[in-house]
Amino acid sequence: MSEPLRLSKRMSELGLCSRREADEWIERGWVRVDGVVVSTLGSKVLPEQKITVERQASNEQARRVTILINKPVGFVSGQAEDGYRPAVSLISSRTRWKLDRSPTQFQPNQLRNLVPAGRLDIDSVGLLVLTQDGRIAKHLIGETSDVDKEYLVRVQYHKPGRLPESDLQLLNHGLTMDGKPLKEAKVYWQNEDQLSFTLREGKKRQIRRMCEAVGLRVVGLKRVRIGKVTLGDLPTGEWRYLAADESF
Structure with missing residues (x-):
């Protein structure tokens, strides 16, 4: 039954x-x-x-909108906290990207019930999604979400020499966090001091904690892609609408 x-x-x-x-x-x-x-x-x-x-x-x-913003350092993703402004406070007609191709007209009431679909730490930058559409929020951060997210991470190694290949492989698969094994990631060197991370989960400060586990210190973190949607040339502190033909 x-x-x-x-x-x-x-x-x-x-x-x-x-x-x-x-x-x-x-x-x-x-x-x-x-x-x-x-x-x-x-x-x-x-x-x-x-x-x-x-x-x-x-x-x-x-009529519900989804907005993509290039979050700067010093802004929190959600509610204001400890005196820091939320990313939503950056959204106005003045800060809309001039190259936004969406025909949607900005209305102040679009800020109502606009919530972040995922976090970026206060000291991280890059692509942040704010949406009024519960379907998109669930798709990106729901328990069953498998949308991958890509980050460029500038690091410094605490030990002499270079990060061993075995530790790089550990970043890809094998680490545990909060008592649970992490999902398999895709991590590789972009250049001598910058790694590319692609994750299918988003534990609090996950990348920073993963790096600490192998002796790396994160000195800069930028999210550049969520699913099929990329940050592209969107300037820091500016925003655009998710276009009708775009999908995560």
Whole structure:
């Protein structure tokens, strides 16, 4: 027998929206199960039941924006903390990249419910995604996300000589963190003092901690790609919209 699931969870599993969005739509009467409107939060459905949403929900979702910003040092990814400004405070019509090809017009209300889909440390720079779309947030940072992220990492080696090949291989696979083995990474030298890291997970300060484990000190870290979306020529401190034909 199939077990009933919470309607909002099932909608998220199907990729219709995030759980938070699902609850909003349910309360507004925008969700139907087998053709019948369901407006009670906490309602449950069977996996085989058909879930549809009203056009109002689809229209609202289509208006939600996703913004790519080249975060500078000194800004936090999310809420303001310890006196540091959040990256969202950089977004205005004045700081929009002049070469942004999206036809979307900037509106201050686009800043409402704009949340980071992944973090960058305060002392790290590069590509940061801010989105109003729960589907994108789940795709990038959900428990089942397998979107890879690429970083350029400038390092200094604490020991005499050069990092042994065996330690480079350890960065690729074999390290543990917080008591759990890390997923396999792709790490290689770009030049004599810079490594390229490609990860499929994002533990707190993961790259810095990985480097410390093999005697490397990180002196600069820049995220240059998330999935198929690259930082490209986006200037530091400026932003652009995710284009309609772009996908992570």
